[in-house]
Amino acid sequence: MVQKIFPSPAVALEGVLFDGMTIMSGGFGYAGNPESLIAEIYRAGTKNLTVISNNCGNENFGLWFLLTQRQIRKAVCSYLGVNRLFQEQCQAGEIELELNPQGTMAERIRAGGAGIPAFYTRTGVGTVVAAGKPAEEFEGQLYIRETWLRADLSIVKAWRGDPAGNLVFRKTARNFNPEMATAGKITVAEVEEIVEAGALDPDQIHTPGIYVDRLVQSTINEKRIGELTVKKAAAF
Template sequence: MSKVFASPAAALDGLLFDGMTIMSGGFGLSGNPESLIPEIRASGVSGLTVISNNAGAEGFGLWMLLQSRQIRKMISSYVGENKLFEAQYLSGDLELELNPQGTLAERIRAGGAGIAAFYTRTGVGTVVAEGKPTEMFEGEEYVRETWLRADLAIVKAWKADTAGNLLFRKTARNFNPDMATAGKVTVAEVEEIVPEGAIDPDYVHTPGIYVDRVVLSTINEKRIEQRTVRQREPA
């Protein structure tokens, strides 16, 4: 049975509701679900908890949902240059659960693997560990972190077949593969859809068993959040 939907709006039909938790792939602006995020905005759904490394950049990505005040809480690891993210948090309009980046990735991976909790040295003795159980292992203190799961995971891949097997390209293979495993429903937007079996199994990054719906991207801008250049030195 094909998992391919005709449009980003169709791929999200019946999945969105107020107060839900959404995982959104991407690192900076690389691997953002560029076509699905605008449809979430257009739906008007509100009170969202969004799990993502960051929240896009001005005018792009999850910034759009911050600007429309649809996000109630962010679970992320980086505020960065997103001035809207910063302003809403500092004004108290946005709840923020800030995670060390590796911890965030592992919490998502644990959610997909069915591991309810794990221990890590990262954050011990800092605000990150406040209110969390700790335990000693081999003379070192570890803090307990819990899994992250979501009602919906939205990811962006380079290629998919009609069975939902995904292939990511370069830096778009960031949080996307782990998030695809940790959503009750996973929707993948992709740049190319090929027939089932056209992707060599050895090259599949996310098996189709984790992916419920696939849609062809309508936006592929692939913006760069920051670009630093220098003058070429004379030979």
């Protein structure tokens, strides 16, 4: 069996980082972010990155750290969230922004992993999302063409993994991670727990090990909870 387990996040990323690369990073809000691997990309200072991620991090969390060093050149995402640094850099023209409807983005990633270069969807028809995209009519309805998303490197976060690279995600931390694991030329997975071969129930595996090139134990396992923002009612 090919040795997939690496001793640290830094070693797991050796030889795969380069300026100008495209990185897919799993996560949705605070759930399922490959924090340990992101920290090593930050330390490496890899720049001019195209990052494919749901929301490019939150304040003082995840991909936000790459923004502090201006490492991201382009972001393909579906949500700016409450990440003020991300918003400021996009508005200043420092980052090229490609916004996607969330379901469309998920399908573009899945298509990349499945080897499907393009597909058609009704989502975005008649909006700015459709600008510049080919359109075609099917059964009397207009659809726009979307293309796959692929990456030089996919970094994902799972709950458990075994020596073969099989992964199990826990609850909402599953999010974009399984699809992203299939769409990278190289996939590096960090897991909270590495278990022995045969310990995972085959029926419970979300990502087969064939998609995972390198596996590493997480060094950062924060369990943050999103803040509830309450807007006070206007006085009349």
